[in-house]
Amino acid sequence: MPVIPNTQAQEIPWRPGYRNFVLAGSEQGLACIAGYSVIEPGAGAPLHVHEGVDEIFIVLEGTLDLRLGEQQLRVNADHTIAIPAGVPHAFVAVGPTPVRMFTFMPRNRAIAEATTYLEGGPPAGAQQH
Numbered sequence: 001m002p003v004i005p006n007t008q009a010q011e012i013p014w015r016p017g018y019r020n021f022v023l024a025g026s027e028q029g030l031a032c033i034a035g036y037s038v039i040e041p042g043a044g045a046p047l048h049v050h051e052g053v054d055e056i057f058i059v060l061e062g063t064l065d066l067r068l069g070e071q072q073l074r075v076n077a078d079h080t081i082a083i084p085a086g087v088p089h090a091f092v093a094v095g096p097t098p099v100r101m102f103t104f105m106p107r108n109r110a111i112a113e114a115t116t117y118l119e120g121g122p123p124a125g126a127q128q129h
Contacts, residue, residue, distance in 0.1 A: 060078075
C-alpha cells in the first residue's frame with residue numbers, strides 16, 4: 001500500500017532504549033527505506049560505518065551527541081544530519097527528553113549487508129532492516 005498510517009508502522013527490535021519503526025520500504029515495493037526512531041536519553045548506536053550507503057537523520061525532538069568522522073557534535077531538534085557512505089558515526093540521546101527522528105537510507109537491507117561495527121555489535125533486528 002502506498003499510503004501507510006505511521007501509527008501502524010512495523011517496529012523492528014533494535015537496542016535497549018532505542019525503538020525503530022519502518023515507515024516505508026520493501027513491503028511497499030521500494031528499494032529505499034524510511035524509518036522513525038525514538039531514542040531514550042543514554043541510548044544510541046555504537047561507532048559503525050555503512051559502505052556504499054548514505055544515511056540521513058531528521059531530528060524532530062531532543063538532542064543527539066553525535067560522532068561523525070573525527071567531529072564530535074551536539075545536534076538539536078530541527079536539524080538534518082547527512083552521513084555520507086563510508087563515514088564512521090555513532091550517537092547517543094542526551095538531555096531530559098527522548099530523541100524522535102526520521103531516518104532514510106537509499107537501499108533496503110543496508111544495515112544487514114553494508115554495515116561494519118567498529119565498536120559494539122549490530123542491533124537485534126539488523127537482519128530485518
